[in-house]
Amino acid sequence: MKIKFAHISDVHLGAWRNERINELGYKALEKLIDFIIKEKVDFVILSGDLYDVSNPKVEVIDLATKAMKKLKDVNIPVYGIMGSHDFSPSNKSMVRPLFTAGLYIDAWVPELTVDNKIKLNFLVDPKTKIKIAGIRARKRSLEIEEYRELDREFLETEKGPKIFIFHTMLSELKPKEFKDMESAPKSLLPQNFDYYAGGHLHKTVPEILNEESITLKISERNNIIYPGYVFPTDFRELERNKQGGFCLVSGEIKGENLDLNVKFIPIKVIDIENISLDCTNKVVSTVLSELEEKLSNRDYQDKIVTIRLFGPLSSGKTYDIKINEIIQNFKEKGAYEVLINKNALTTEEYQAISISTGKSNEEIETALIKEHAGKVRINNFTTVKLEKKIYQLLNIFGTERHSGTKVMDYNDSLKQSFLNIFEVQKSKELKQ
Ligand SMILES: [Mn+2]
Known part of the structure; x- marks a missing residue:
């Protein structure tokens, strides 16, 4: 049986403060949806971060809902997981209503076993009978701990064909520029899946997919794929000037296995x-x-x-x-x-800020404050006095708003403390 699916990740709808650039992100998603409908894919895999935050604004939710609905109307199911950005530790993610409405199908179906392991249940795509399991992300890659608790035997012995969806960077596949990002060793992934649909890494991996636009054959040694973002999500990504897009995966079901080819499809909107x-x-x-x-x-x-x-x-x-x-x-x-x-x-x-490594955070902070305080001249303020004020300022910035305090009152009290520290009368309006 021939099959075809789209593998999308890191859409980050509404990620920009600049609404004109957000619009390009929306346009990219719409273009992508139209493309995959025309391609008549059997299903879509979304490896997390549909939204940039767990509670995006109404316009963003509406747009995502429309996109998902468009697929639903032509019977293309979307299977996926929450990513590090749209996951909410208090379960308040706006991805939830999409799951509830069946516009988006949660591939994270965990169950705690008697020996306290996490058993991930499989979804079965009704049309192709491909089995799908996934592990959703958490903030700061905290899901890595959960990989260690997986009931691997269950996942690995289940008969295929099967796809694993995840939103975690793998150390072995980590491009140099992400060296400081949290990652997990490849060995944490459960074995024996035909295709590993990765997200989180805002870069296409294997890189050759995006760089040379080749079609890659999925093999046992080469079956972990990250499509990267759909549209750049920050300044650096725009600067890298690499087109976003997604992966189109096609091939055949051969018994309990999948014989697949993957191709990166760039989505160009500007x-x-x-x-x-x-x-x-x-x-x-x-x-x-x-x-x-x-x-x-x-x-x-x-x-x-x-x-x-x-x-x-x-x-x-x-x-x-x-x-x-x-x-x-x-x-x-x-x-x-x-x-x-x-x-x-x-x-x-x-200029010329010197930071010595190996010192404690406090020591570095003290040194930096000393250095900066010595460089700024404010009337009547000696360097020592200014240093003191910087500490006071840091203290104020560190005060959290209590749940009972209104945002406006909180802002006012911050402002007042600021004025007090710098001995400014409130009648003199603060200029921005
Ligand atoms: Mn992301």
């Missing part, structure tokens, strides 16, 4: 233009004129433009580089949206 400008030892006007030059040299029509400014300016303040004006200039040249990142842009004033 062109991206990346600008990276080293500002080391430049003055503000030089940076601006270099940007001006780039502005006139390239075509930005209907593109997302990312601009990264970095390095220490020789003089002036980082806020002398007016982001809004730059954005305006690029938009006048037809750019769809412009994002500027100047996190790594510094000035003499804040």
Whole structure:
């Protein structure tokens, strides 16, 4: 029997603060849904992070519901799990209503055995009879502990064909740039599945799928697949300028096994233009004129433009580089949206921060505060006094809002404490 399914992951609908960019993410999902309907897939596997947060806004939920409904209407079931982003430890994830309505089918069906192991029950896809089991993610990859408690024998001895869905990074498959991210050894996965549908890693793995757009044969040694994101979810991902997409998996059921081929299908909704400008030892006007030059040299029509400014300016303040004006200039040249990142842009004033490793957090904090306090001049404040104030400030920022306190009251009291620390009269309105 011939089969075909789509493997999607990390949609992160509504991940952007910029609504125009969110719209592109929505468009990407719609395009994807239309594509797989046309392809007449038997089912869809979603390896987590449909949403960017567990409680997205109504527009986002509505859009996801529409997308799922569209598939349901043509009898394409969607099997999946909650990812690290849309999981809620208090079970308040907005993925739940989708599960309840049957628009999305939860592949995480755990059961505690008498010897306290986690038994994952299988779903059976009615049309293909393929068995599906999955382990949902938790925040900060806490699900890794649960892999160790799985009733592996049950999972491994169940007759196939079968697919395992998970949302965890595997150490052996971890690309260099994610080296600091939590991961689990491959050996934690239960064996004997035909296809391992991975999520969480915002990159297509094996990389060759996305890089050379080849069709890969799934083999026993090569059956763990991560499609990566559907549309970039943050600045860095836009900057990497790798198209998002999903995996289209097709092949045949051969007895208890699957004979599969996988192909990455890019979903392109916009062109991206990346600008990276080293500002080391430049003055503000030089940076601006270099940007001006780039502005006139390239075509930005209907593109997302990312601009990264970095390095220490020789003089002036980082806020002398007016982001809004730059954005305006690029938009006048037809750019769809412009994002500027100047996190790594510094000035003499804040430069040369030395952090010694091996010290405790407290020691590092003390050293940093000392260093910074010595660099800022505020009328009537000695360095020692300023240091003290920074500590007071950190204290205030560390106060949590009690459940009985209204957000507005909490904000007001934060503001008042801030004013008190810096000995500012409330009548003088704080300028942003
Ligand atoms: Mn994700």
